[in-house]
Amino acid sequence: MTHSRLNNKLQPSVALMLSIVLVACSETHTSEPQQSSPAALEEHYTMEDFPRVEKIDAHVHANNNDLSFLEQAKLDNFTLLSINVDYPDFPNIAEQRKIALQLKKLDEEHFKFASTFSMNNWQHEDWQQKVIEDIDLAIKQGAKAVKTWKNIGMTYKDKTGQLVMIDHPSFDSIFGHMKDKNLPLIGHQGEPQNCWLPLEEMTVNNDRQYFAAHPEFHMYLHPEFPSYEAQMEARDRMLAKNSQLAFMGAHMASLEWSIDKLAQFLVSHPNAVVDIAARSGQIQYQSKHDYQKVRDFFIKYQDRILYATDLTHGPGRDAAEFKQEVQDKWRQDWKYLSTLGVSQVPEVDGDVKGLALPKSVINKIYRLNAQRFFNIKQS
Numbered sequence: 001m002t003h004s005r006l007n008n009k010l011q012p013s014v015a016l017m018l019s020i021v022l023v024a025c026s027e028t029h030t031s032e033p034q035q036s037s038p039a040a041l042e043e044h045y046t047m048e049d050f051p052r053v054e055k056i057d058a059h060v061h062a063n064n065n066d067l068s069f070l071e072q073a074k075l076d077n078f079t080l081l082s083i084n085v086d087y088p089d090f091p092n093i094a095e096q097r098k099i100a101l102q103l104k105k106l107d108e109e110h111f112k113f114a115s116t117f118s119m120n121n122w123q124h125e126d127w128q129q130k131v132i133e134d135i136d137l138a139i140k141q142g143a144k145a146v147k148t149w150k151n152i153g154m155t156y157k158d159k160t161g162q163l164v165m166i167d168h169p170s171f172d173s174i175f176g177h178m179k180d181k182n183l184p185l186i187g188h189q190g191e192p193q194n195c196w197l198p199l200e201e202m203t204v205n206n207d208r209q210y211f212a213a214h215p216e217f218h219m220y221l222h223p224e225f226p227s228y229e230a231q232m233e234a235r236d237r238m239l240a241k242n243s244q245l246a247f248m249g250a251h252m253a254s255l256e257w258s259i260d261k262l263a264q265f266l267v268s269h270p271n272a273v274v275d276i277a278a279r280s281g282q283i284q285y286q287s288k289h290d291y292q293k294v295r296d297f298f299i300k301y302q303d304r305i306l307y308a309t310d311l312t313h314g315p316g317r318d319a320a321e322f323k324q325e326v327q328d329k330w331r332q333d334w335k336y337l338s339t340l341g342v343s344q345v346p347e348v349d350g351d352v353k354g355l356a357l358p359k360s361v362i363n364k365i366y367r368l369n370a371q372r373f374f375n376i377k378q379s
Helices: 005-036 046-050 068-077 091-107 125-141 169-182 205-213 228-241 259-268 280-289 291-298 317-337 359-373
Strands: 055-062 078-084 110-114 145-149 185-187 247-249 270-273 343-344 351-353
Touching: 005 125, 046 125, 046 259, 046 317, 055 068, 055 091, 055 359, 068 317, 091 110, 110 125, 125 169, 125 270, 169 228, 205 280, 228 343, 259 270, 259 291, 280 291, 317 359
Parallel strands: 055 078, 078 110, 110 145, 145 185, 185 247, 247 270
Antiparallel strands: 343 351
16 A cells, blocks of 8 residues: 555544544633633522531520520521620610620630620710720620610710711710721611601511511601611711721611612722621512512622521520521521522512522621621631
8 A cells, every 4th residue: 555545544534533623622612701700600509508508697686595596506507696785675785795605605616796885874974985995895705896776876865955876976986996906896777768668668577567566766757856868877977987997787787778779888888798687578579679680789799798687585585486486587598598499488478589699609698708707716
């Protein structure tokens, strides 16, 4: 066989091999752009994953030294951040801290707490110094933050009869001290926007129930009080004065009604995060109307959102009943945030489709953001 004939026989095989290589290279090249958005391809968690994933509920109120809350947290792989608050329906502040320290001593791995301060005698000349001294004590006791409540802006008045807002100069030295100590502020300013609407116009069932039971805080009934906008403006002025202070806007920073407004808040205040405590219904209400917009918001601001519930273990609660309430709430939220499952929830009417957020986003919202913000060491 001559050399030329041998080449002629080999040429079809060579051509076939070359075409296979070219196709393989072409397929490799075209697949690369699909991997440029990991969140879009990443698998989401399932309900079966719930007990296996380490989680933090960054806003609860453990006001009962019964161990039911802590026991359920350990079963469901949660760490609790229990927040003391100057709220008349709760035990007094000293008792709240006593309970927190007892539970913390029993299981420091799964129980953390945040302190607060009383507004009583706030106009006395030594009030600020006493608050600062108590904050220092709380830090020594392990407090992860300090909370201010809506009674600032909605209850306490100065000598002229004007309501004391959160940007009042009396708080400057306190917040400055917290900044120096790297201690975050948890702020509950104002209320849901629904608070300024009649009950029948409110968007979610839990707001209607709460304000029907607490007419003293239903601002629609109190037009002499500051408006919703005035509450938000005072909060923003306080943050402008304390731009280096780490701040968590409790309850979605009272901007729960609009993820667009909430996005503007996060952009304007880079040291701020928000929790979703007691506002999951507001999120679900919006996702029923614009599902993709809500899902995109959670992905875009995945480093700024903390999972939280506002679950409250008050004195006298039946242990088994409370454990069931906790279990139901945690699983309900997990289904909505982590899976594609369709649910019926008490806050809104009709079916609610789960957001199925990527695993990396869920890990941040449920644990990593709280660990970073509150300086909670990984177990």
